[in-house]
Amino acid sequence: MLKNHFNFNAVLYAALMVAAMWLGFLLQYLGLFTGCSGAIVPLSPYGLKGIFLSPFLHGSLEHIFGNSVPIFVLIFLLFQFYPFIAKKVFLLGWILTGFLVWLLPPIDIYTGEFNTVCIIGASGIVYVLAFFLFFSGVFRWNMKFLTVSMVVALYYGSLIWGVMPEELFSQLPEPSRISWQSHLSGAVIGILMAFIFRKSGERKVKFIWEFPNYYSEKDDKLWQEYKENHPEDFLELPYKKKENVWERLDELRKNE
CATH class of the missing domain: 1.20.1540.10 (Rhomboid-like)
Known part of the structure; x- marks a missing residue:
């Protein structure tokens, strides 16, 4: 060391x-x-x-x-x-x-x-x-x-x-x-x-959080590791089909 x-x-x-x-x-x-x-x-x-x-x-x-x-x-x-x-x-x-x-x-x-x-x-x-x-x-x-x-x-x-x-x-x-x-x-x-020589050799290290307008999902190692370890969280979730009122128009008239 x-x-x-x-x-x-x-x-x-x-x-x-x-x-x-x-x-x-x-x-x-x-x-x-x-x-x-x-x-x-x-x-x-x-x-x-x-x-x-x-x-x-x-x-x-x-x-x-x-x-x-x-x-x-x-x-x-x-x-x-x-x-x-x-x-x-x-x-x-x-x-x-x-x-x-x-x-x-x-x-x-x-x-x-x-x-x-x-x-x-x-x-x-x-x-x-x-x-x-x-x-x-x-x-x-x-x-x-x-x-x-x-x-x-x-x-x-x-x-x-x-x-x-x-x-x-x-x-x-x-x-x-x-x-x-x-x-x-x-x-x-x-x-x-x-x-x-102020710009020669080692310079000040700037971390990703010092760039407020920059984010790349590919560079986010923690995010990539989570996706690999928890694939079930990213499966396509079931959802309720949006109701089309015009298809039920006759049914609604009968109920009236």
Whole structure:
């Protein structure tokens, strides 16, 4: 029974992604990725490879720990409840978010200065998945998917604040190292994909009684079973022949 409801591939894909992230972090520690190598560098041809590599790279243990848990949970939810489009959403979300981050100019919101930045981490994918899972349930208006939306909102609702620069909310001694561009890009792509794929795969089940003007005796299994089990109820019943007054006209005159 568990196999009918639990998608073991969902756990496998989630675990593989987290393992790849930790492998990338290990390679960083060993010095295979230094500086901006493997990072997204906005508007720089050199930084295009970061679209594919940056989710595996992180700046610290705190950084990778902070992304590992939500990545695992959200990938599991995606493949568990949306197996019919999960791979499309994951891969397209990853690439499109990375490309949108690369297109956004790294401009300081206060000074307007153009800064060269190196963006690493899987937070863009986290935002893609979180916003897709939430808005997909809303757009489909299906009870099962809405439940997933509520779970995501409950545990990751605070992510909404990450789509804006941290400097707007607190006085920082130096510019924030958190890439709000990745968060904003992921949120936008997640919402767009939730809308585009809203009619793909499993949809809301509509029962026959939800169609008030529709009834087909052939589709009514209970009615068919009753007819088979009680044929005597459907035999032609005897009835009184309708009296024709004109045939008894002479008889009626005699009685008068």
